[in-house]
Amino acid sequence: MKLKSVPAVPATGAEKTAEAPRLLIYSHDTFGLGHFRRCLKIAQAFASTYPQSSILIVTGQPQAERYRLPEGTDFIKLPAVVKVGENRYQPRSLGSSFEKIFELRQNLIVEAVRTFQPHIFLVDHAPLGMKGEIRNTLEELKNRSDAPALVLGLRDILDEPEKVCKTWTTEGVYPILDEVYDRIFIYGTPEFFDPVSAYRFGQAAKDKTSFTGFIADSARLSTSANVANGETRKILLTIGGGEDGAEIVAAYIEMLLAYGERLAVETTAVLGPFMPENKRKAFTVQAQDLSLCFEEFVPELPSRLAEADLVISMGGYNTTVEILGAARKALIIPRIYPRREQLLRARRLFEMGLVSYISPEELTPDRLYQTVVSNLANPKSPLAEAREKNLLPLDGASKLAELCRLLFAQKGVLK
Template sequence: MSRKFLLYSHDTYGLGHLRRNTTIAAALTAEGNDAEVLLISGSPRSASFPLPPRTDVVQLPSVTKSSAGRYVPRRLTGDITSVVELRAAVIDSAVAAYRPDVMLVDHSPAGVNGELRPCLARISADPGRPRLVLGLRDIIDDAAKVASQWSSEGLWDVLDEYDEIVVYGDPAVCSTATELGLAERCSAPVTHVGYTAPQCGPSRRPKGHGADTPLVVVTVGGGGDGFNLCARYLEFVAHWSSPTFRSVVVTGPLMSSRRRRELRCVAARIRANVEVVEHEPDLRGLLGEASAVVSMAGYNTAVELLTLGTPSLLVPRSFPRREQLLRAQRLAGVSHMDWCPLDELTTQRLARFVSGASSAPRESTNLDLNGAVNVANRLLGAVPAAKVPLTEILMTQGAGHG
């Protein structure tokens, strides 16, 4: 029998939660040859995401946040209440039918507008309930803001439903969990398991055309709010009459097609060695090939850059959450990364970074990047491996005596 793990992520904006859960799913199926994973995701891209072995996905009706900061349906025409009720029913039905041994919830203790509450209430009375684990990224937001939000939404009580809380970060970098004093406030144990870097092979791609020219990569995660950074970088390239470097700007799949066309038109007018692409299948390889990276400071991209040691300039989002800003500031103090606010990202600042990065060595980090394997082994360790059925043993023995 398989050991079954259900990984939930609400995925209302960007791709970060789904990427992190997919990385953990890959570690689970690699570390446990009897492990299988069911992902539940609200990402509109979840069905097209590459999945690890013995992994499948249930896609929830998608929601997003309006400019006013409220959740709204992304595609359906009903109000948010009806869509959340539908999502809650899908989640509870999936958990009831799949009967996982462990349920890992990413980031949001009660889900979008409390969509996990019916499921949590039902399984709390189930003697065969799964082990409930909450996974939190290193930085959620400003700690005071998180504490206030959790109080207003009644989430402190929800935390007591969980058997364990894991933090996807290194204790050497101050986390929101530490600032909130979760270890003292929660009944569940709280453990920093390390950053969840993908367990991949070599990061360098075979060198292609122009490989002897230094490469600068610009990446903005999913790209939903990455236009301004990409545009600022193209302004910088336009100031060079004959750049001594080539550039690849990765817009991400969530940038609007109109905005992407604008960037491509600008790049075409520049007539420099610059390419604008929506998606790079081997982004890790591209980042590994780069001499310098200009990037937003989302969790997964920052972890990739920590892994690769590529000289990096982080340009974080600072609204509506300070998550990326805080991460950029804290990682700049303990790694090879530098950071700069978008409104200070001048042509001169970029020129200084790119010219310095071209001669800078790659630097390894002492931060723990084995979070995916660490949390996978914790989850696997909580579920004893199933005994091999007697019929299977007899069949194997019979085959040996044939």
């Protein structure tokens, strides 16, 4: 399927602006770290493309202050909520009802948009926000003559197609895609996965949709296919924010206890800032005699991925794309509840010969050991080879920034 591309307005050296471009990014951030990290990469690309720009991220990410912000970027922290089930949320920290927190978040978002007056309002992932919290904002903006360009950014895979279509029909998302958003950008390629077809976009939505490629940290892309020196191999185990994934760490510890003498490996496990303290302490006790060390949080993950002979991770978009951009070999153990998005992504990458994967339902210490040994014995580095061939485009952030050039120009910002 051929989709419309946004014609680029040629750059002429230093940007001449009537006023500095303003971008507001909304990121609901109710689980993990990935959404906010992706927004930071987008902000960095905009800051590089439009050096005088001001970028405001409105986020529910509790760990936002631990990240280095790009030049000209700041954030507003929404009261945090956490997903506890299928479309169910609760306050992460505040002793208040979800309804009151929801109302507070709604009001903060509306006021941020009214006061900051962005030229582009970029909504990450959720067309209506967490449980529809930006619906009122979108409707207000659509009726204003001075409204910003309304842009929706979607990752490659959301969930199983039938489930997404049912949810979007029930929640009234399709009219929003057709009638409210000015542009839709998909952070992937149709060859890898085509959500336009899978999620049954209407014709109006199709006409305003473009694929950007994957949102990776282009400044840190690694093409090295060399393995670490010496006989001891390095394994990096990461489970994202740590709200789930403890069963992966547990299985890995059991594997080392059973087979550690056969494996000449040193392992670093990044447990994430959201892992419950009791689980963190239990893992520390279990691993005290193993060649395994724990870290809570690594803000610059790509450089650590590049140092490892094998990366073991879950299958979220952000970590997976960072693996595609920096790692040599990877084993993905995807989350399968409440969404199967990670499983679909892992299977697709496996079909392409880029990664190994184990479904959580099949995860045992024995299976893990066999897969780790197989990966370490393989002399090839499939991910490094894929980067050399440019098999999957990883410049989505810079391409997204360029695709927004015309939108800025239409708002009278770029001349």
